Amino acid sequence: MKDIILKVENLSKQYRLGNVGSGSLADDFKRFIYKIRGKDDPFLKIGETNDRSKKGNSDYVWALRDINFEVERGDVVGIIGRNGAGKSTLLKILSKVTGPITGSIKYNGKIASLLEVGTGFNGEMTGRENIFLNGAILGMTKKEIISKLDEIIEFSGCERYIDTPVKRYSSGMTVRLAFAVAAFLEPDILIVDEVLAVGDADFQKKAIGKMKDISTSGGRTVLFVSHNMASVKSLCTRAIVLENGKVSIDTDVDNAISYYLGKNEGNQQFEAGRYENDVFRLNAIEVIGKKNDDKLVEDDELSLITNITLKDIKEDYYHITYHLYNEMGEAMFSFSNSKDISLKEGENNIKCNFPASFFQSGQYFLSFFLVKNRKTAIFVEKDIAMFTVIDRQRELGVYMGKEPGYIKPQFKWEIIK
């Protein structure tokens, strides 16, 4: 018998874009008139799927649209998706911070959510006072907190500073204290949003361990949102991938993660006319691993293939330049094809090879430039392709952090006498 503890049905949430407030009085008035006449809200009919990168025609977007899923008691479910896919909105609705527009969530038991560690911490108050305040905000009673106070202090490892105002704490200590409070909540359903991204390795280990504890021995249900596939994989049994406000796959964690990482925008075939003018037509940009459909793995050699047709180049010389950005939007480096691999009139299919063990796992974005006579960029497109490099070798386990940096050079080491 299935013991469903949480059931989400047709859940949708719409947001208004742009400057909320200016002009909203007019919309409010329109809504009000429709309401009086017993009609539906006129703005619920419009709205578009939420795709951050595309320009829309309407001021209203659906952050979530018709979400349906069920969670069994004791399940640990990961929710993954790119920025803006609707993860945070879903969590906010689940934790009652904001309400849905349509649909419903039904559940049996107490929900506690950790959208942030240390909500309501007050710098002027001591660690001990903040434990009480934060605990109460998260829904504990004073009695419950008193009974767990010693455990909380011990778990935080801040015993020495417990009667010092929190503003004197280091940021790491604040997080430790805050997580300690949350760890001793005893809800039936715990919702966690990427709070583990802070703190040192030792603490992350402790935090993940505690969350595992909560779900396995405590039999509690956990919903866990993260960008970090390693921690999702080590913690969850099942995962839901959200894309543009919709559930695109809901399956066991391995399949969900490979589905998510497999969504590789590095392989782009551009339809005619999209990137085209009198001079050129850009047909495709592909980033591939060993084989065409392979995932991009750190240890493999990766290739970037550009397929471009030059229509009438006359006497001019053209070359391609790419700029590479990391997931934070920081430029990493720029690279171009050399003079001896020049572009000819007609179709060009050129390949650029990255050596094995060059990229550190992560997401990368490419900007494309077509340069005329080494001086003028006649065409520029930012973020034309994105690719994700994954780490297949490293054991997924305790340390959830990523190795620092973005490239992974293999230097020559030798022993000298």
Next chain:
Amino acid sequence: MQNDKWLFEITPKNSLFDLNLKEVWRYRDLLMLFVKRDIVTVYKQTVLGPLWYLLEPLFTTVVFTLIFNNVANVSTGETPAFLFNMSGIIVWGYFKTCLISTSTSFSSNAGIFSKVYFPRLIAPLTSIVSNLFKFGIQLFILACFYTYYYISGANLKLTPVILFFPVVIILMGLLGLGLGLIISALVTKYRDMKILVNFGLQLLMYLSAVMYPISFFKEKMPDYAWIVEYNPLAGIIEMSRYLLFGTSGYHFDTNLFIITIGLVLGLLFVGVIVFNRSEKNFIDTV
């Protein structure tokens, strides 16, 4: 097997009269901790600490007494003008701080509200209680001057009716809460309301018998006296003076008192409904 019995449900709309008071009661510990936070953190790293609460009404009273009583010759009856003004200023001040802090409770707590759920009503209730603490300190200075004037033989009658004084103050707090809740729902959407409240309160003070007895207003402007007479704030302030000073000459009407109570409870009821309506989605508009 699917059980269709769910303990809780989150839906787009709640029923209008679902006031959720049970849940507020369950979170009473949080209320007390918030109050403690408000009180403790105000004084940290200040030199004068709670003294600031005393200086404000003290100086305002001095200025009021000079302007209204010495320059403009407003008669305060048998009560010493200084004491008269101070009582009015303190009681009015309690209403004012309650109204302002509850009406901004969404925007000033947006940080917490956007991250965690607890009954939102806790926030305005917290301001009512922590302002009560501030009021208590101010009442202390009033008591000092009261004693001074009493000893120096002013016409003050300390009668058992003074026991009703706390009731009147609670009434004042609830009135501030009720109005504040109604305004808070509007402030989340239209920030203009915040400015309007500050400005409106300033004007309202002049109609609320803070620096004159109602009888004085009636005598000078009989045609417009109804504005003050039917202002529940003026009624409450006048009533508090009657209870404190025990002297005749203050307007006290039992019927009006009952009407005021009814009005306050009505406003409070409407306020809680309006507040609960807007708490759900305010975070998207704030």
